[in-house]
Amino acid sequence: MAFPPLVDPAPRLSDTELRRTARHRVLAGLGDSGQRRLAAAHVGIVGVGGLGSPVILALAAAGVGTITVIDDDDVEHANLQRQVIHRIDDVGSPKVESAVRAVAALSPETRVVVRRERLDAGNAARLLDGCHLVIDGTDTFETRTVVAAACADRGLPLVWGVIQEFHAQVTVFWSAPPGGAPGIDLADLYPPGSAGELPTCAEVGVLGSLCMTVGGMLATEAIKLVTGIGEPLFGRLVVVDGLSGSQREVPLRPARGPRVTAPAGHGAASPAAGTAAEPAAPxxxxxxxxxxxxxxxxxxxxxxxxxxxxxxxxxxxxxxxxxxxxxxxxxxxxxxxxxxxxxxxxxxxxxxxxxxxxxxxxxxxxxxxxxx
The missing domain is CATH 3.40.250.10 (Rhodanese-like domain)
Known part of the structure; x- marks a missing residue:
């Protein structure tokens, strides 16, 4: 499903930025207008880890004007196998500082808003203020639920990915997409209570190179939403198998019946639009x-x-x-x-x-x- 551009274009690009983004501006469909939309965009990234790292690098290189990075962790040696934005010298330092350094080296005109906090139901509205869209790169389902609820409450598109071991999933949630399409959110993929107790990366591991693949997919979805090109992964879940080198799509549609109340601090989500009740399986x-x-x-x-x-x-x-x-x-x-x-x-x-x-x-x- 195609959507109109999420962001109006900036008036102009500097001469330096025109040169830096030349290969984008010749892309059919993106062009100068799309590049100026990227320059006007404000993207929130929750988590500067295995997924957030390549996303930040890709969006800074793409010329996104403002990136808010939200993370309260410090860099550890065990992060470096997959969190490519950090360096050995960063160990012991806040992860958000790596984002500032890397973005400045790639795209000096990109503004980085640093939030060294753990996002929760109480601060989500403040931390995501001003963002046109959000990318979830967190590593616990509890935080993912809060991020999804915050975006659903505000009608923000949420570019979502999860990765573990050799496998990943990528999609776009949006509670209020344009054109009257019914909203889809995290509860339509994982109803509350359905995810179970998930093991951590420390327990089962994660393939570092796959983080870059999936991070690139998340950044591409954000670029498509900002500029209005292509068809975002709304209503479609991509399942990635790193070992077989395969990807497949699973249709994702609103769940039947009323949505479950959002976590504390957020309003209850509305019933799924356009879905008729059907007899439940016995x-x-x-x-x-x-x-x-x-x-x-x-x-x-x-x-x-x-x-x-x-x-x-x-x-x-x-x-x-x-x-x-x-x-x-x-x-x-x-x-x-x-x-x-x-x-x-x-x-x-x-x-x-x-x-x-x-x-x-x-x-x-x-x-x-x-x-x-």
């Missing part, structure tokens, strides 16, 4: 699941690999939710019981299967409900 208890198995149904576990590593139900077929949504036809059974940690992801998977004529039910409450 639920079964654990005995109902076993009975269905005895009658020939298969159990499809849509949790992520780090979750299923701790154990699964006997006979389960393991298909992470994004994989199932991308190719629901891979489940060839006529009758299926879908399970996840708490039942929320399982309902999304069951809906996709039922739309293909599969008799899909959901384990009520998820595996957490029946852990005993």
């Amino acid at each position: 639920e079964v208890d654990l005995e109902g699941l076993r009975s269905a198995q005895r009658a020939g149904a298969i159990v499809v576990d849509v949790r992520e690999p780090h979750e299923t590593a701790d154990g699964t139900l006997p006979g389960s077929v393991l298909v992470p939710l994004a994989d199932l949504l991308a190719r629901p036809e891979q489940i060839e059974a006529e009758r299926v019981v879908v399970v996840c940690a708490r039942g929320i992801r399982a309902h999304r998977a069951a809906d996709a299967l039922r739309s293909r004529g599969v008799d899909a039910t959901v384990l009520a409450g998820g595996l957490a409900e029946w852990a005993g």
Whole structure:
């Protein structure tokens, strides 16, 4: 879906900036007007880590006029394998200082607004004030939820990416896109409570080079939104597999029914526009699941690999939710019981299967409900 430019163009570029951005200004569709839009843009970047680092470098090189960087951490030796904006000499210094140094060396006319704070529900409005769009490069789901709620409340487009081990996801959330399109936000991809306890990079690792790939994708989405070129990843989730060198898209649309109340400090999000209520997939208890198995149904576990590593139900077929949504036809059974940690992801998977004529039910409450 294409959108009009997010930012009006600046009146003019300096002679130095005209020379520096010459290869942008000859791009068909971007041109001088698009470059001046970049110069007038104010982008907020939350997190100067594995994703935020390449994003800052790319947007500064692109000529974005103002970049607000938000991060309260200091540089550690273990950051340097993937957080390419930092140097050995920066260890022990605030991460935001690396951003100031790097931007000044790349694009002296770009203004960097430094916020050495951890974004939370209480300060999000102040920290994001004046931004035309936000890029989330944080590393905890709690902070991601706050960032998403803050952007949804203000109608700001949120360029969103997550990376772990060899895998990544990239999309654009926007609660109030132009043209009357229904808004899509983080809760449509990960309903509250569905993400589970995610391992940290320190526990499972992350491929450093993939951070640059995904950071480049995030920066490109921001450039497209600012200038109005191309089609941003709104309504589409790109799933990246670094090991196979593959990317695939999963359609992303507003969830049915009312949205869940935003975290404290933010107003409740409005019901998803343009979505009609549909019958939810039936639920079964654990005995109902076993009975269905005895009658020939298969159990499809849509949790992520780090979750299923701790154990699964006997006979389960393991298909992470994004994989199932991308190719629901891979489940060839006529009758299926879908399970996840708490039942929320399982309902999304069951809906996709039922739309293909599969008799899909959901384990009520998820595996957490029946852990005993």
